[in-house]
Amino acid sequence: MDSSRIRNFSIIAHIDHGKSTLADRLLEMTSTLTPQEMQSQVLDNMELERERGITIKAHAVRMKYRAKDGHEYELNLIDTPGHVDFTYEVSRSLAACEGALLIVDATQGVEAQTVSNVLLALEHDLTILPILNKIDMDTAQVEAVQQQVVDLLGGSPEDMLLISAKKGLGVSDVLEAIVQRVPPPPGGTDQPLRALIFDSLYDAYRGVICFIRVVDGTLRKGMNIRFHATGRTYEAEEVGVLRLQRIETDTLGTGEVGYLIAGVRAIEDARVGDTVVEARRDAVEPLPGYKPLKPMVFSGLYPVDSDDYDALRNALGRLRLNDAALLYEPETSTALGFGFRCGFLGLLHMEIVQERLEREYGIDLITTVPNVRYEVVGKDGSVMEVENPSSLPPASATEEIREPILAAQILLPSEYIGAVMKLVNERRGTYINTEYLHTDRAILHYELPLGEIVTDFYDRLKSVSRGYASFDYEHKGMRRGDLVKLDVLINGDALDALSIIIHRDKAQTWGRELCRKLKELIPRQLFEVVIQAAIGSKIVSRETVRPLRKNVVAKCYGGDITRKRKLLERQKEGKKRMKQLGKVEIPQEAFLATLKMDG
Structure with a gap:
């Protein structure tokens, strides 16, 4: 199709603001799905996504729409996850x-x-269409929320579309606004091929399936291609478009969104954000913004039953x-195996x-305390x-030890500012400023x-905010901190x-x-259990689980006191020997308790 009649757009929103529901209505109104195929949250195909009402993986779908001007348009919806953990996926989807x-x-x-996603969209220079959803609800505050959006984006309340995605009210106006207000994709058909990978998934039979947006040139079936970041070359075995199923085509032109299968067996070779170019062209400039994904939070996962270790390894691999x-x-723990x-x-x-892991693979897990990645500078200057x-x-x-620092923003009603500032200060937060969006809403x-x-x-x-505060962050860098390692000693x-x-x-x-907490959770033994917290060799806390005591003097009735004392001394010796050899079983609740502790 002529690129002037292609519209590529995304839907961005805070969790539970109706993103997936609006996507359902758009698919219905463009007859992309038959009524028999239609179900709620059709783009959220993971059971967990439906249950929690969140989008975890991004999706893309092509729709055909005949506008009021009589022309048929190709609308490519690139769905995005809504949670801050998946910001990089959101940014790659927006780049498409x-x-x-x-x-x-x-x-x-x-x-x-909402604020974070708006800033991301503005970074990519996107045209933003503000939409107010759920206007049919009794608790809707249309005028007040319109003013909040105007304060955030500028413009006027008349620019906003008022809809109820659940009932389908105003959704036809959304389709017209996409055609009229979203610009067609730039890029030249006569330019060398450049295509952005905005998502990928693994198929057991076909290998990695890359979801791509062609920015320049044309991608043809049978073309030799190269992934720019890794330098690996492959042949394009299959290209096509996405209408919830994969529909094979011969080519994907400038501005089009579709998929690419090239027999890639390792998902690392086709990373999200990479640029696909033609293999024979060496001097093609990659598309901007690519960065490898870096984990931020680390935790140990151990099977409750040690026989499940191989099953856990296979499940993680899948x-x-x-x-x-x-x-x-892999890692080994003396306590958990x-x-x-x-x-x-x-x-x-x-x-x-x-x-x-627990649902799909049936593995019972013990999780260690989540922690982050630190930088340790040695006395010799090594990091x-x-x-x-x-x-x-x-x-x-x-x-010195350096810890990761976040630039955080907390959006909340003004009445909870004091309580939230107290909480953040307890967590070693450094105050930057307060920005008022409205008389009763602020961003810390x-x-x-x-x-x-x-x-x-x-x-x-x-x-502390009665559910009204929402939190967003981005990684800022590493900073020196007065950090120590705290060990727990059992006997x-x-x-x-x-x-x-x-x-x-x-x-x-x-x-x-x-x-x-451990004193409450560790069951009493026949010997004394000493629980200590230590920084290096310095003990900072100690608790003792008293031993169970068998009544060894029960058989003594009357007689001399020395008989009883002799039996008690023998018991004491036995307990001392048992303490040297005895092993304390730590229940799973002890590890879970650390996750619920006040920081």
Whole structure:
């Protein structure tokens, strides 16, 4: 099709503002799907996506629409995930578009992820169409939310489209606005081939399937192509378009969105954000913005049953095929046995992977305390990256430890500013400024250590703001911190799975709280169990689980006291010997307790 009649757009929104529902209505109104094929959240094809009401993987679909001017247009919807953990996927999807539909819930108003996505869209110089959804709800505040959007984007309230995606009200106006206001794709048909990979998935029979947007030139079936970042060359076995199923075509022209199959067996060879070029052309400039994905949060995953180790390794291997952001490597723990140290984009990503492993592969897991990647500068000036507390060099060999810092923004009603600032200050946040979007809504800008938010920060934020605050962040860099390694000792033996790298000011409080919780959770033995928290050789907290005592003097009735004393002394000797040989079983609840501790 002539590129002047192609429109590439994305839908961006905060979680649960109606993005997937609007996509359903657009597919219905363009007859892309028959009524029999239609179901709610049709683009969210993962069970977990439907259940949680969030989009985890980006999707693309082509629609045909005959506009009021009588011409037929090709509309390519490139769906995006809505959560901050998947910001890179969102940015690559936006790079494949010229326009974005910004959906704001008329009952909720502008939220943190809305602001973040708007900034991303403006970075890519996209045309933004503001849409107010759920206007049919009794609690909708149309005029107030319109003013919030005007304060955010500029323009006037008349520019906004008022819809109810669930009922289909105003959706036909959205289709017309896409045709009239979103510009056609630039790019030259006579230019050398350049195509952006905005997503990929693994097929057991065909290898990696790349979802691409052709920016310049034409991609033909049988063409020899090269992936610019890796330099690997392949033959394009199949190209085609996406209408929820893959429909094979001979070519993909400038501005078109489709898929490419080239017999790629490793998903690392076809990374999201890479540029596909023709193999015989060497001097082609890649498309801007490519960067390799870097995990931010790390955690150990161990099977509850050690016999499931091989099953866990196979399950992680399969998940890795469809999730290039998941990294894992084998590790061993004295307490938990064999497992894997896994790297995730963020906490939601970690939660999704764990849930998929348990649901789809039936593996019961123990998860260690999530932690982040630190930089350790040695006395000799060398810099090493540490993801596992057990890998931290001794303090005598360490000059400084640097931790990742986030530029965070918290959007909230003005009445909760005090409570939220108190929470963020407890988490070592550095205040930057407050920006008022409206008289009753503000954005707090902070710099926060990533290590302070990886456990329960989001839950606490929702609690102190009664669910109204929303949180967004981006990685800013590494900064020196007064950090120490806190070990947990059980009868003098270090329990490596509960070790943590923590700020010195919080170490004693954390250690005391953890020892207290472990005392409640570890069952009593026939010998005394000593639980200690230590920084290096300095013990900062201690709790004791008292031993169970068998009544060895029950058989003594009357007689001399020395008989009883002799029996008790013998019992004492036996307990001392048992303590040397005895092994304390740590219940799974002890590891889960660390995830629920107040930071």
